[in-house]
Amino acid sequence: MRYTPRLVSVATAVPEHVLLQSDVAKAASTIFSKRYSAFDRVSPVFTTAGIHKRHAVRPLEWFFESHGWPERTAAYLEGALKLFVQAATKALDGAGLQARDVDTIVTVSSTGIATPSLEARACGIMGFRGDVHRVPVFGLGCAGGVTGLSIAAKLAKAQPGSVVLFVAVELCTLAFRLDELTKANIVATALFGDGAGACILRAGEGGIAEIDASGEHIWPDTLDIMGWNVDPEGFGVIFARSIPPFAEAHMGSAVMGILDRAGLHRQDIDRFICHPGGKKVVTALERALALDQGSLDHERSVLSEYGNMSAPTALFVLEQVIGAGLPNRSVLAALGPGFTASCVALRRVT
Numbered sequence: 001m002r003y004t005p006r007l008v009s010v011a012t013a014v015p016e017h018v019l020l021q022s023d024v025a026k027a028a029s030t031i032f033s034k035r036y037s038a039f040d041r042v043s044p045v046f047t048t049a050g051i052h053k054r055h056a057v058r059p060l061e062w063f064f065e066s067h068g069w070p071e072r073t074a075a076y077l078e079g080a081l082k083l084f085v086q087a088a089t090k091a092l093d094g095a096g097l098q099a100r101d102v103d104t105i106v107t108v109s110s111t112g113i114a115t116p117s118l119e120a121r122a123c124g125i126m127g128f129r130g131d132v133h134r135v136p137v138f139g140l141g142c143a144g145g146v147t148g149l150s151i152a153a154k155l156a157k158a159q160p161g162s163v164v165l166f167v168a169v170e171l172c173t174l175a176f177r178l179d180e181l182t183k184a185n186i187v188a189t190a191l192f193g194d195g196a197g198a199c200i201l202r203a204g205e206g207g208i209a210e211i212d213a214s215g216e217h218i219w220p221d222t223l224d225i226m227g228w229n230v231d232p233e234g235f236g237v238i239f240a241r242s243i244p245p246f247a248e249a250h251m252g253s254a255v256m257g258i259l260d261r262a263g264l265h266r267q268d269i270d271r272f273i274c275h276p277g278g279k280k281v282v283t284a285l286e287r288a289l290a291l292d293q294g295s296l297d298h299e300r301s302v303l304s305e306y307g308n309m310s311a312p313t314a315l316f317v318l319e320q321v322i323g324a325g326l327p328n329r330s331v332l333a334a335l336g337p338g339f340t341a342s343c344v345a346l347r348r349v350t
């Protein structure tokens with residue numbers, strides 16, 4: 001019998017430290033205002049970003065001191081593993097499964113380096129089987145929640161009945177740089193947070209939704225739009241100020257191309273569930289996808305409560321949309337380094 005892969009559960013987790021945007025704005029002013037002459041010009045972004053708070057694996061005080069690779073990596077390994085276990089445990093609970101039931105684990109993370117990778121480190125803590133198939137993926141950035149789900153769905157489809165655990169963990173705050181006196185660094189300081197999302201997938205009966213199509217679109221010559229600079233201090237964020245206009249100009253045709261290749265039509269889609277990269281990105285996506293302004297409400301709510309957590313953010317929005325009642329047909333969509341658009345089509349299981 002042929003089965004379409006199904007989304008069985010979705011769960012999320014955030015670290016313990018809550019960074020209120022008002023406190024981050026004060027801290028950024030203390031750190032940057034005397035050293036960076038353009039700070040006052042950029043500082044309004046802390047109020048205009050549409051973000052109330054974010055979560056972080058380290059308290060606010062940690063960000064007042066510079067940290068090199070060893071300290072950032074230690075914070076990543078400790079914080080990412082903890083979040084992996086929390087999100088994966090919740091997703092398994094939601095599916096009524098245990099760690100020993102998992103056949104394949106897809107782990108998406110681009111904000112730190114871990115070898116052995118996170119799911120290997122979680123093995124002893126969670127009790128995965130010794131024959132579990134591990135698929136760690138690095139480099140997808142903000143598109144990782146959607147592309148990772150697509151990879152997990154394809155692996156579930158390849159072995160019907162097997163249980164696939166997908167976990168996306170990103171600790172974006174660890175890339176905060178005291179030494180980068182640039183507008184991009186200040187905007188990033190106002191925008192990014194830490195979090196994890198996890199899903200269980202299986203090709204079989206039950207579940208929340210079928211994943212019946214997925215696709216990507218990469219634009220040539222756009223490597224400089226998003227990514228990491230790597231230097232002796234650690235990762236430094238590359239994100240161009242052109243992202244909102246780029247999304248507005250190009251996301252519509254990219255998504256329509258992906259839908260077309262999947263045999264879907266725009267009018268079939270009841271809800272686009274989008275990665276909220278930033279306030280202007282959400283507005284740009286509404287324009288690009290010909291949606292009513294304000295209709296991406298769960299996206300704005302997630303952005304306000306958690307900031308942009310990169311890959312897991314789309315899974316936070318998905319969890320909220322499912323909580324509010326998943327429409328019959330939806331498409332999860334995100335942009336990420338490449339520059340790439342990624343989509344996953346969901347059909348609610350009735």
Ligand SMILES: CC(C)(COP(=O)(O)OP(=O)(O)OC[C@H]1O[C@@H](n2cnc3c(N)ncnc32)[C@H](O)[C@@H]1OP(=O)(O)O)[C@@H](O)C(=O)NCCC(=O)NCCSC(=O)CC(=O)O
Pocket residue numbers: 041042044045048049050142183184187226239240241242243244247275276277278279280281308310334335336
């Ligand atoms: C943060 C904002 C809400 C602030 O909006 P405002 O209207 O208040 O301010 P603004 O846009 O004029 O920006 C204030 C000043 O910062 C500068 N500025 C803004 N973004 C910048 C960037 N990425 N790099 C360098 N400078 C930047 C502007 O040019 C301006 O300076 P001056 O006036 O001197 O010119 C908005 O800029 C926003 O939502 N931007 C999108 C953030 C983003 O790209 N997110 C995607 C992350 S990647 C991702 O998650 C994938 C994806 O979704 O694509």
